[in-house]
Amino acid sequence: MALLQYSLRKLFYGIPLILGVTFISFLLMVYYGPDRTFELLGKNPSAEQIEQVRHQLGYDRPFLLRYAGYLKELATLNFGFSDSTGERVGSILKRTVPITLALVLPGFVLGNLAGIVLALIAAWHRGRWLDKLIMGGSVIGMSISFLIVIIAFQVIFSTPYGFNWFPVRGWEVHDLASYSRYVTVPTLATVFVTLGYNTRFYRAVLVEEMSRDHVRTARAYGTPPAVLLYRNVLKNSMIPIITRVMFSIPLVVISGSLLIESYFGIPGVGKVTFDAITTGDQPILKAIVGLTAVLFVVILLLTDILYRAVHPRIDLK
Amino acid sequence: MSGGRTIIVIGIIGLALGLQTGCTDRQPDDTAPVKIYRHALDGAPTNLDPVQSANIYASFLVTNLYDTLYRYKYLARPYELTPNLATGMPEVSADGLTYTIAIKPGVYFIDDPAFENGRGRELVAADFVYSIKRHFDPQTLAQGAWLWQNRIQGLDQWRADGADYAAEVSGLRALDKYTIQIRLTRPYPQLPHTLTQGFAAVVPKEAVDHYGREFAIRPVGSGPYRLLSFSGVKAVLERNDRFRREPFDPAAEGYREDQHGFTGVRQLAGSVPPLSDRIDVHFIQEEAARWNAFISGEVDHIRAPTTQLGAVLESRSPIRARPEIAEKYHLLTPLETGFVHTDFNMDDPRIGYHQDPAQNTRNKALRCAIVKAFDWTARNRALYFDLAQVFPGVIPPVTPEFDADLDRSSVSRDVEGAKALLQQHGWTPDNLPELEYGFAASVAERQSFEQFRAFMGDIGYPPEKIKALAYASFGDFNRALKQRKVMLITTAWYMDFPDAENTMQLFYGPNEAPGSNSANFRNEEFDRLYEQSSVMQASPERTAIYQRMNQVLIDECVSITGLSRTFVLLWTKNATMYPDLSFLSGHFARFVDIATDRHEAE
């Protein structure tokens, strides 16, 4: 019961955030965004026809009315139809979000797991050559642009100039075999790029934890490394780890996949969003930005609840 | 340096490979081999409603999913009209104002829940009337009205009166179930050409009403194919079993052994289109990815990207494929039905018309100097693999009115002449105006701009005075054109039909922005000649008028023009076809035959 109350209160506090995000996004993406009028006009339009199209698109309505209309759409989760295809926004999301999740999840999970493992190794051997090797590797990894990795990996894995093992692009997934064909190169690129950042972050967290007195003591008494790492270090580092993982989620779903999806021609939500920005498909933009904001607030809440699960000492207040 | 990470990366690769080899079997084939033709387009349509089929991507699908009254013959070049849904060519009254068109009986729409009992009903003349009216209905956001506005009696008034579909339009009527009558306000010889376009495709009112906005992705037509699935990256079309049976007749389609013999299409004589059971249309924007999809056998036909031409062609003239390409693929290299040109915005007093006659003359000299400085040869070499055809003026080589003997000085570089012209009119590096070169941001457009700047550098135009005006999207660029904000406008014009009228209207005064005359060119003689020629049937007199208009444009230095690209089309030898990318249409796809042993061969 307390949990429920707490959650509701948190959600309530999330409202200003949602309002802020939607307002700024609406102002930028919708009000000042690209004008679809001239894409919808024929080859030889008259001034009158231009006005007509603007009216059809609702561009001539006052700003506040349009924004209020948007909030209503968000509240009722009814975003209407895409401006360009005429498809229901809901069905577009239903089609594209699973693709994006299937695309980014392996890279996300592997990137974080591998980061934690490498960080554990580095932290355990802190200051010695293995630590230096891993940390040197992560600085190099962090210094390579995501874009360069994507281009290079495509050349290496998917063209005759490299191994030519995987399809250059696309997403024709109908079973596990085809899934692994299409997901491998994007996953490798994601892991490669995030590994440096993840390793550094987790190492910092673990080093901090390992230098605590009780860990030092346990280590001095010869507790086996695996037990020590699991019971004394990893468990206590859960909060920063959870925070990082949780807050990556909205970014992974949208931003993280944008570059990969547009470069590999994968019809996920990132590509749809980017296309919507460039063509000014406002119903899609409104839906994505609004839902991302809601997702963000929900994640804030979930993170709090998870903290409590990991460390029951933390009060819900 | 990164030992630990490398191990993990290798591990992941190993894992991926394990998954790979574990299950590489393809989808099991059904009993009868299915003929699938896989087509690649370099962009994706967003909307399959015929009234919004303004780009090549949408029209390719629309002309396969719906019926048009006319189409171009599959093989004949130059292009010739032939009846499609119509029974014959239109009967035209002596004054050229009344067109009577009979349509074929027994043509049915596909089965769809939109119809009573879900069974497609017969297509009738009233459907055509309804479909054209939709272009004049402000609710539809239609884009094709410009083809017919101020041309058809009562149609513009119908729009002004509130677009009530029950109201009759005197110039657009169904005389009976199978007869259409169009009455024009003035002669419009290009009318039958407009009826080949996706814009003029016939839709059933039931489906439009039933699906509302989603009609745009749920096409219900009577074309040779029906839509199975559609996403931003791929569309799957399945044969329409109810499509009328009209066996392929090579002679009627313009077959000539010397032109078409290599394709083998003659062997298909007598078979009934659509010849493929399915068409998979892949939308692949990135050139390299499209090319890779083709050479790895994922698509059957492609327009080879310019960057790849070095790997495709052994020689440019005559155009010949490398042996390894010729062994696997057929090659066809038609000129595009359109052209690329850079217009000056004549409304901009820095470069165009000026109130002060002396400045007006100086501006013209500046424009002419820029035209002279432009190096079409280098442009062709750097960006079009030296395969494009450069021609003076705006009458492209694919039109019947093209004059091969026209003086080429307007497309021949003359650096000294340009410098002299500038000097003569008192232009110096200090007083030359800042040039703003607009484009929709893309790598190729940016390279065009950089090359332009380099050309101008050669006549002493300071590079810092030549600015890029990059627009984030084509829509934004287009809006800037319509608002007359762009000084130098580089565009590619895709012709709507093979008649130079279609390019002349680009410079007709009353069509100025927001119309298609983005140059905002206004010239009394040109406008008079345009009005005179626009009601004339094709004839040597009309051609002479076109050529005079062309000369006016060249003399006024209103545009740096022009270049028609050569399309390098390749298709696998499994496909028996004669591809065609002209005039926004995809009518050829119904004639594409695919060898079914492909899957076994793999």
Added chain:
Amino acid sequence: MTRPASDSIAVAGTHSGKGPWMRAGQKLRRDYYGLAGLLIVLLYFFIALGVWLGFWGQDWSAAGGGQWESAGREHWLGTNRLGQDIFQRAVFSVRTAFEIGLVVAVLSTLIGAVLGAVAGYFSGRWIDELVLWLKGVLDAIPFYLFVAAIAFAFKGSAYAMHIAMISTFWTTTGRLVRGEVIKLKHQEFVEAAKAIGLDEMRIIFRHILPNTTHILLVQATIVFVSAIKSEVILSFLGLGVQDGVSWGLMIAESTQEVLVGQFYNFITASLFLFILVMGFNLFSDALQDALDPRSTGSRP
């Protein structure tokens, strides 16, 4: 975009006799990786300076060579599709990168410092809530969408990209400064300043903010790196540099070339970018270690 704060937990108070900046300088001098990083950054800055002053990289737009020439004496790193010299373009892009990096780093650090300090000083009050809300809002909008939206909203402005980066990159700096200021404001010197009735703004900007310089310096280097890395992606997406040349534009050009086996453009731009980012990362790490108050004992 940003990286976690320092990970070094060093033994406290080894140089307790000297000032904190001196100690930092000494630490930095013994960090060879950091020095190498600094050297790289200075070398690049020197190159950028030369471009500004017109010594080199001036022929980046001339299309003098043939298409896709190989590296040679005429064109050190070959030519691109238009016959432009790739080396000249890469060198000129150093200037572009510094312009973007400096503008974004300086302005976003400034904004982060001011907003963070004000929020920290008035923590718990409405102005703090407002800053936190703004930060929350900006963090909740996916970065590339935000930049794309700004780029469109500012219709073709050459600074759309800068504005977008500045308005998102200040938030981390702001958060760190706020935390530090909350710690500092209860210390004696602040209480003393309050007691003698100094103006609050004066206290914040004269007395408290200077004590966060170590955070600002490190953050500025991190933002610099983020900015030039983002430029590459944004220019590739067509949202970045509008006129001129940058590594991002070169890489965008090269995406078509690499698949025909023309690698000069891609490799050149990638290496130029990689080395600079690497240098900055090494330098930034060293700076962080050297300036970390935890490694030099607590500040007075």
